[in-house]
Amino acid sequence: MWACLLLPHLALDGILRRRPTDGPLVLVDGPINARTIVAANASARAAGLRVGQRLTAAQALLAQFDAVPYDRDGVDKWHRFLAAVAYRYSSEVCLLPHAIVLEVSKSMGLFGPWPKLESLLRSDLTDLGFRHRIAAAPTAHAAYVLAGVSDGQAVLTSDVLRRALRQVPVQKSRLPAAAASLPGMGVRTLGQLMALPRDGLRRRFGAELLATLDRLTGDIPSGLESFRPPDVFDLRIELLHEVENQSMLVFPVRRMTGDLAAYLAGRDGGVQRFLLRLEHRDGCHTDVSVGLLAAERDAGMLFEFARGRLEHVALPGPVIALRLIARDLPAFVPVGRDLFDERPANALPIEQLRERLRARLGDSAVYRLGSTTDPRPERAQQVAATANVAVEAHPRPTWLLDRPIPLRGMAPLILSGPERLETGWWDDGEVCRDYYVVETTQGQHAWAFCPPGEQAGWMIHGWFA
Amino acid sequence: MSAVVQLSSMFDARQVWRGRAAPVPTGDQPTGWHALDAVLPTGGWPDASLSEILLPVDGVGELQLVLPTLARLTKNKRSVVIVAPPYVPCVAGWRQHGVDMRRVEIVNSAENDVLWATEQCLRSGSCSAVLAWPHRADDRALRRLQVAADTGKALAFVFRDRRHLSNASPAALRLELEAMPRAQIWVRKCRGANVPSQPIPLTRHVH
Numbered sequence: 001m002w003a004c005l006l007l008p009h010l011a012l013d014g015i016l017r018r019r020p021t022d023g024p025l026v027l028v029d030g031p032i033n034a035r036t037i038v039a040a041n042a043s044a045r046a047a048g049l050r051v052g053q054r055l056t057a058a059q060a061l062l063a064q065f066d067a068v069p070y071d072r073d074g075v076d077k078w079h080r081f082l083a084a085v086a087y088r089y090s091s092e093v094c095l096l097p098h099a100i101v102l103e104v105s106k107s108m109g110l111f112g113p114w115p116k117l118e119s120l121l122r123s124d125l126t127d128l129g130f131r132h133r134i135a136a137a138p139t140a141h142a143a144y145v146l147a148g149v150s151d152g153q154a155v156l157t158s159d160v161l162r163r164a165l166r167q168v169p170v171q172k173s174r175l176p177a178a179a180a181s182l183p184g185m186g187v188r189t190l191g192q193l194m195a196l197p198r199d200g201l202r203r204r205f206g207a208e209l210l211a212t213l214d215r216l217t218g219d220i221p222s223g224l225e226s227f228r229p230p231d232v233f234d235l236r237i238e239l240l241h242e243v244e245n246q247s248m249l250v251f252p253v254r255r256m257t258g259d260l261a262a263y264l265a266g267r268d269g270g271v272q273r274f275l276l277r278l279e280h281r282d283g284c285h286t287d288v289s290v291g292l293l294a295a296e297r298d299a300g301m302l303f304e305f306a307r308g309r310l311e312h313v314a315l316p317g318p319v320i321a322l323r324l325i326a327r328d329l330p331a332f333v334p335v336g337r338d339l340f341d342e343r344p345a346n347a348l349p350i351e352q353l354r355e356r357l358r359a360r361l362g363d364s365a366v367y368r369l370g371s372t373t374d375p376r377p378e379r380a381q382q383v384a385a386t387a388n389v390a391v392e393a394h395p396r397p398t399w400l401l402d403r404p405i406p407l408r409g410m411a412p413l414i415l416s417g418p419e420r421l422e423t424g425w426w427d428d429g430e431v432c433r434d435y436y437v438v439e440t441t442q443g444q445h446a447w448a449f450c451p452p453g454e455q456a457g458w459m460i461h462g463w464f465a
Numbered sequence: 466m467s468a469v470v471q472l473s474s475m476f477d478a479r480q481v482w483r484g485r486a487a488p489v490p491t492g493d494q495p496t497g498w499h500a501l502d503a504v505l506p507t508g509g510w511p512d513a514s515l516s517e518i519l520l521p522v523d524g525v526g527e528l529q530l531v532l533p534t535l536a537r538l539t540k541n542k543r544s545v546v547i548v549a550p551p552y553v554p555c556v557a558g559w560r561q562h563g564v565d566m567r568r569v570e571i572v573n574s575a576e577n578d579v580l581w582a583t584e585q586c587l588r589s590g591s592c593s594a595v596l597a598w599p600h601r602a603d604d605r606a607l608r609r610l611q612v613a614a615d616t617g618k619a620l621a622f623v624f625r626d627r628r629h630l631s632n633a634s635p636a637a638l639r640l641e642l643e644a645m646p647r648a649q650i651w652v653r654k655c656r657g658a659n660v661p662s663q664p665i666p667l668t669r670h671v672h
């Protein structure tokens with residue numbers, strides 16, 4: 001069983017999704033002096049512009065409209081991107097002109113029966129902003145043909161398929177070019193064509209026509225090459241205008257992170273680190289690196305983190321293009337949640353909270369402290385240390401000062417001590433101090449030290465808060 | 466003038482109701498200080514609310530007041546966030562009080578972002594307690610924190626200087642710490658009950 005996603009407006013949707021406009025917009029192609037329209041949006045068609053028209057004729061009809069050059073590489077890129085998205089639903093995805101076909105008989109065991117799978121595919125494509133037609137049939141080419149005839153048709157058995165194919169007009173059945181003369185001979189539907197003797201057809205139109213017919217019915221294998229999604233995500237969007245304000249970048253960045261999330265869902269992976277490259281004129285660019293603590297793939301989160309980083313960037317000049325590059329794509333492990341979790345149902349996971357804080361406050365703003373085995377107080381703890389140290393038997397304060405400060409005024413009241421801490425000969429940070437717990441005249445309990453054997457020159461190193 | 470009507474008959478006819486405060490539910494957030502639990506109306510910290518702790522200087526036992534709670538929460542594998550602490554928490558000291566430091570997130574933040582970060586943590590619902598040291602917090606900012614604590618069902622502790630005592634506060638509980646002549650806690654405001662007239666002695670034990 002094969003599903004076909006036909007993308008009739010691939011080029012136009014690729015442009016429109018990065019610039020939603022209601023105004024007339026056409027895609028033009030051809031030599032500079034004879035540009036013709038190859039695609040037009042609804043409002044351009046309403047104004048009388050149509051495909052195949054000369055650009056000069058269109059300009060005579062309508063004073064104001066946008067003409068964007070047709071970008072073959074861009075269309076191909078979108079085609080492959082959507083194939084990578086579809087890869088989520090099947091391991092066998094193939095590319096056909098303006099269409100993607102995927103083998104779904106095994107996928108239905110996971111995603112449910114065909115109507116459910118179809119609605120999943122439709123909602124994915126609609127979210128990404130691509131218009132589409134979907135059909136399903138026992139062979140890849142038949143699904144391709146049926147999608148061209150009508151939207152939403154699903155044929156489950158080969159008997160029904162033969163009956164359905166008989167009704168298809170010859171012009172819509174994607175036969176080789178040699179078959180273009182068939183309607184002139186009175187052969188108007190595939191049913192009539194299949195009823196003709198094969199020997200005569202081979203002599204008159206060549207073996208290619210028969211092979212095409214056999215691929216349609218499944219008598220010979222489709223012979224399509226499987227698509228393999230790329231290992232690196234690299235998406236570039238050229239902005240139609242120069243952008244000097246960061247807030248104008250939010251919309252394209254949201255699109256790009258959404259595409260990244262769709263791609264990641266396709267390969268069942270996550271992203272740990274990605275780069276947002278803001279391209280300026282003269283080939284220079286500003287890089288915004290987004291690093292995460294753990295692999296993520298939620299579109300909303302990726303967008304939020306990218307926007308948080310983007311807000312802190314000072315643009316040296318207007319931006320003409322955006323590029324999102326993700327090379328570090330580790331496997332994604334969803335966070336498990338306790339069945340008897342006490343937190344509110346809509347709670348944000350602590351990992352997401354940490355990422356949100358880091359995005360605004362800086363990468364090193366959120367941390368955990370742990371013990372090390374070093375006896376010197378200033379080195380006994382550090383960020384993310386995990387040494388398994390027994391609980392200290394001697395008094396330790398709850399606040400530690402970054403640098404010891406002198407205790408002035410009257411001699412403090414000694415509550416306990418001394419405890420001698422000395423060592424550090426191995427790294428030239430040797431210390432030798434007698435630590436006491438003292439009470440200051442203001443009633444604070446402090447952890448103070450003085451040179452060994454003396455009880456003067458007090459230095460406060462912590463508070464028993 | 467009309468005849469005198471018996472008040473009891475009006476009560477019986479349900480024409481008059483006796484106004485009384487809604488009963489305060491007993492919370493399940495004991496402070497770990499029995500003398501303090503005994504005077505607080507919920508038998509502990511007000512749940513999902515803001516508690517304000519006012520200090521004369523740092524180092525007078527303000528952390529000892531909350532560490533038993535933090536120890537209980539972190540042992541139950543709940544996260545605790547410390548926003549913009551005035552000093553570095555000493556891991557050895559906190560562990561002596563039974564706190565699992567793997568569950569304690571420390572957030573360094575510029576002064577402008579302290580309230581934002583605190584509100585985010587409270588609102589997220591994934592933190593069981595958030596401790597913050599805001600320098601510039603007015604009545605509106607504290608009210609936001611109170612609402613956020615209620616939304617995220619978290620305990621919020623705000624440590625401020627004693628001079629803010631005269632300003633009104635939306636916090637459900639206000640405690641003032643006194644170091645001299647002896648260490649004691651004054652309850653300055655507690656929602657749901659009258660303020661006790663006597664201070665509670667704070668025993669400061671050094672391990």
